[in-house]
Amino acid sequence: MLSPFGDLLVNQRDVTEDTHEEDNPLEVSNPNLHDEGRSRLQSVPYTHEGDLEDAIADEAPRNNGTSEILIQGQKTTKAKALRHRMANHSNRSSTDRLKHVQQLPCFDGVSRVTDTDIITSSADVLGVPSLRIGNPIAVLVRCEGLVVLAVAQVNRLKFAGKDNLNELPIHLLADPTARVDSQILRLIAVTLDDDPTQVHDWCWSLQMEASCDNIPGQGVHPINPSLSVQKPGQPTFLFESTFLVTLSCNLFQELRPEDRRNLLVIKQSEYFPYQGSSGALLSWLL
Amino acid sequence: MTSELSVDSPIYALLQPLEFLNLLVGPDDITMDKDFKHIIKRQWNVFMRAKGVEILGYCITPSVLRSQLEHNGVSTHQLCSLLNLNDKQDVVLAYSLLREIWSLPPPPASCDPTFALACRALNIYGEFAQHLMLPYVCIEQDLDKQLIHLSVAAHLAFLLYRHNSASTHFMPRQSYLDIVLMIKNVYFCVAKTKVDNPTTNFYLILLGTDRLETFFGLIRTAVSTDANVDMLQLGSRASGLTEVAAILAEHPEWDYSTRRMWLPVFSKDTREFTSKADHINPRDWRGNV
Secondary structure (H helix, E strand, O other): OOOOOOOOOOOOOOOHHHHOHHHOHHHHHOHHHHHHHHHHHHHOOOOOOOOHHHHHHHHOOOOOOOOEEEEOOEEEEHHHHHHHHHOOOOOOEOOOHHHHHOOOEOOOHHHHOOHHHHHHOOOOOOOOOEEEOOOEEEEEEEEOOEEEEEEEEEEEEEEOOEOOOOEEEHHHHHOOOOEEEEEEEEEEEOOOOOOOOOOOOEEEEEEEEEEEEEEEHHHOEEOOOEEEOOOOOOOEEEEOHHHHHHHHHHHHHHOOHHHHHOOOEOOOOOOOOOEOOOOOEOOOOO | OOEEOOOOOOOHHHHOOOOOOOOEEOHHHOOOOOOHHHHHHHHHHHHOOOOOEEEOOEEEOHHHHHHHHHHOOOOHHHHHHHOOOOOOOOHHHHHHHHHHHHOOOOOOOOOOHHHHHHHHHHHHHHHHHHHHHHHHHEOOOOHHHHHHHHHHHHHHHHHHHHHHHOHHHOOOHHHHHHHHHHHHHHHHHHHHHHHHOOOOOOOHHHOOOHHHHHHHHHHHHHOOOOOOOOHHHHHHHHHHHHHHHHHHHHOHHHOOOOHHHOOOEEEOOOOEEEOOOOOOOHHHOOOOO
């Protein structure tokens, strides 16, 4: 391969290079370059007989600079720092065989433009009131044929085909496409330890009940219960019966006939529907 | 697994004292195994389920997980890749997510109650994930430590699967079974090695299907553009590729392995991950095994 005409081409000089410089189209089109190049070639005679790349490496100035940089106080190489920085930006192909053939990227670039940004963007400096993951809500559910109130926490938000949103402005809850997944909180009668003021009569036991999935947004009412931090490291919510009763009535009145038929059915458990210390169901059973 | 381990079996004396170990075996005391990288991948898949993971009664959905990681300072672009649903086969991605979970600190004293509960649930899961994974990635671990970690992982899996009848709300039955079967097999293999060849080392990382998958990859490479291999191609190439595998086993520095099967190394001294080794093999292991 290296001897197309019988002689090895390695270390051979092309004789036409010196004698027919005018063959170079660049030099023909630019007479200034031609003159300059010729004068340079004449002033520096070609003497090298070895590998050109080795010669360049020998002639090149030594790089005395360091390739290390400081990242968060730790010395690391630039290449490594760049690799870590770009690790999640790389547009590598999917390992799924079918997607790989279609040259689909491993990470979906469209969904990376966070869904929440599109929906929750607001010109309001203070921001719009939003329902966020983990927020407590009140919903009406059906249990053993009865409509009862459930206090739950938001686990998942869906809106307009977008899933797993971080937050959803409250005014968008009325939209038919808004859906909320939640898990019911287990409420028990409050003790003096939880609420020394004795203003509240219910507290969250830090235990959970059944999940309520796919609740229409319009049936969800965000609440802002009082907080008890009496036990270190175990904050909990406090509720008043009067507030819960009023809330239940309001939610029930807002229900349309078709909503009442389509209420989510929850299985009865030891603690749900919520019961008083005497074991009787609470009066906010509707 | 058709019968109880025979009392006459040489490994019986070693395994019988382990109170909760299932001693059912197949012919010749054979036990079922599952590849640990597949187990790790499945744990990631479990977290991506729409219904989430129920940990001690608390339901962790992808949204809850996202908010927790965000609060712990995981950047948005990193979250996008960690919680990306489009690639369920990436071991590194799964590993990274589990690592982020077990890196979550306990909840701050003055945080929201629901946030604190979610954080505590994830802390417990993180313990489980750490015990499950460290024996395979922490190259400084001795064999006894590896066995202790796996035992703790099995007990925690049992607790989380059983608690409040969580069952499949915690993880699919098959995933749970695979974890337990994998750990059971480790104990059986160690016992067999102790009986058969007590002076040799036992490398936990050699269990699983890594070698088989690597060989499969070599075959796929050898048959070039064909999507699958036929019997004729397999017959003509298998012997040559076995030699390739043997050469690569002899010279691990030539073997770059597959990117998807790459796992970073965990250092127990610094409690940090290092990329000193491209992939873990017996040569890298520093613990007494």
